[in-house]
Amino acid sequence: MNLDFSPEEKQFQQEVRSWMQANVPTQKKPGAMGYHSRDDQMAWEQLLGKQGWLASNWPTEFGGPGWNATEQHIFDEERAAAGGAITSPFGLTMLAPVLMKFGSPAQQERFLPKIAKCEELWCQGYSEPGAGSDLASLKTAAIRDGNEYVVNGQKIWTTQGHWADWIFCLVRTDNEGRKQQGISFLLIDMKTPGIEVRPIHTIDGEHHLNEVFFTDVRVPAENLVGEEGQGWTIAKYLLSHERTCIAGVAGSKAGIEGLKKLLANTPTETGTRLDDPTVRQRIAELEVDLMALEFTNFRTLDKMAKGQPPGAESSGLKIKGTELQQALTEARVELGGDDSLPWHNEEEIGHAEYNNASLAYNFLRASTIYGGSNEIQKNVIAKFLVAL
Ligand SMILES: Cc1cc2nc3c(=O)[nH]c(=O)nc-3n(C[C@H](O)[C@H](O)[C@H](O)COP(=O)(O)OP(=O)(O)OC[C@H]3O[C@@H](n4cnc5c(N)ncnc54)[C@H](O)[C@@H]3O)c2cc1C
Incomplete structure (x- = not known):
């Protein structure tokens, strides 16, 4: 090769x-x-x-x-x-492949060009207070009324919900049969009356996440993607794309380079911090893991470029990619000395400035949870292997 x-x-x-x-x-x-x-x-x-x-x-x-x-x-x-x-991945890498595969020509024409030019931002309405790992237990209801659905319920952990123009939602259109069968995939304009967005602040002190409440929200029936009850199939297709992009290979590569540069510019009595064998060992371990992740990502990207959806390997990419992001931000904070303080010295640089290294360290504790927790990804891989 x-x-x-x-x-x-x-x-x-x-x-x-x-x-x-x-x-x-x-x-x-x-x-x-x-x-x-x-x-x-x-x-x-x-x-x-x-x-x-x-x-x-x-x-x-x-x-x-x-x-x-x-x-x-x-x-x-x-x-x-x-x-x-x-x-922002919600329109570009999550919804777009769904619309290309399951959307009507009218939906493709209406939504895709605006995503490709970033004229509209999207968010993802999957999780609910009682439905995270057990997503099929979701309760947000969409009842058909003439040419509209009337939506009532609540979503949670909605990243960029306060930015978004639109939300793609999993909703329950039927309570009969297996719980997976009654789920549908609906596109909802965030400006529709009856939608309330409430912020959730995370451990990094920032506002990325939200709760989204729906009270008698009327959604045109033409915004249903695929057929009623097809939502679970569509949800799984979308999640495999989400997990692939969470791997974050390019970001981790830039992060390791940034750390090496910082250490090479930090003098010690005998040279620089990058000369320290224990530091070098730690960075080498990160680089070896990253190289292995990169090759796996390459294989998956190649599969996707040939029109095949990523399968269980996207779960593997999600697990290793997020573990690496956490290990890298840990190394960055532990080796960075006073450059790892949560904010830079105001007197030294003339203005207060947050230090991304420690904010990223805090925020990325969540990376093994979002996009489906890593424990759930291990279940997905186990089921795939059993089915072989
Ligand atoms: C920063 C962040 C951003 C997010 N953004 C979005 C978003 O934009 N849109 C959206 O819809 N959701 C979003 N989520 C929600 C995310 O997908 C869920 O948090 C995740 O699926 C876990 O669900 P839960 O929080 O309900 O935890 P639970 O499902 O209650 O899980 C709790 C713990 O139990 C473990 N567990 C549960 N079931 C099993 C099992 N069967 N086997 C082994 N272990 C198990 C889990 O691994 C976890 O450790 C986000 C979450 C975070 C933290």
């Missing part, structure tokens, strides 16, 4: 690198979760959209650049290395 880039790929890499150097906003760095504020995030994504690079994993027939797995990998790596914010 030849892992070197071809001359064409190297040329592509140079093109992306130059564009990133010229266009990544340098004034405002992304926050702990990897995003800017809503307006800055939209401006960044719209810039990528103008370049035709926002919907980087979409096929050309839906307006994507039609990149193969290597090109996607190069793009993501160059974005992260240049310090460019991650893109």
Whole structure:
């Protein structure tokens, strides 16, 4: 297996690198979760959209650049290395593949172009207070009334719910039969009367998450994706895409490089902190794990680029990717010395500034929970192996 880039790929890499150097906003760095504020995030994504690079994993027939797995990998790596914010995944990498496979032509035409240009932001309404790992127990009800559904219930942990223009929701349209059978997939405009968004503040002190309440929310029946009762099949298809993008290979790579740079610039009596054999050992262990994750991610991206949905390997990517993110942020905080304090010294730099290293450390404790907890991913892999 030849892992070197071809001359064409190297040329592509140079093109992306130059564009990133010229266009990544340098004034405002992304926050702990990897995003800017809503307006800055939209401006960044719209810039990528103008370049035709926002919907980087979409096929050309839906307006994507039609990149193969290597090109996607190069793009993501160059974005992260240049310090460019991650893109909000809810529309681009979760809903879009669902609409391409299960959506009507009218839904594809209405929603996909606006996602590809970041004219509308989406959020994900799956989890409920009594339905997280046991997602099929969800209770938010959608009752058909003429040409509309009337939605009542509550979602929780809704990332970017306070930013979103739209939410894709799993709702219960039937209480008969197995609980998985009565679930449907509905697209709901967040401006519809009867929707209330309440913030949840996380351990990093920021506001990423929300509770979303629905009281007699009237949703046009044309916003149902697929058929009534097909929601569970669609939900599983979407989750495999979500878990693949949670692996965060490019971000971890940039994180390790950043840590090495910091240590190489921290002098000791005999050299720099990066010369310390115990420090080198710890970084080498992270790099070995990252390399293994990268190869697995490559294989999965290649499968997806050939039009095959990622299977149980997306669960493996989610487990290893999030464990690595946690190990890396732990190393960053433990080895970073006073550069790991939650805020920078105001007198030294002239203004108060949060330190992303410790905010990311705090926030990423949740990474083994979101996108389906890692324990549940191990169950998915076990079931897959038993079925072989
Ligand atoms: C930061 C963050 C962002 C999120 N964003 C979103 C979002 O945008 N949209 C959305 O819909 N949801 C979101 N979630 C919700 C997330 O998907 C759920 O938190 C997750 O699925 C776990 O569900 P739960 O919190 O109800 O925990 P529970 O299901 O109650 O699980 C509690 C513990 O029990 C373990 N457990 C449960 N069942 C089993 C089992 N069968 N075998 C072994 N162990 C088990 C779990 O692993 C966990 O450790 C987010 C969560 C977080 C923390």
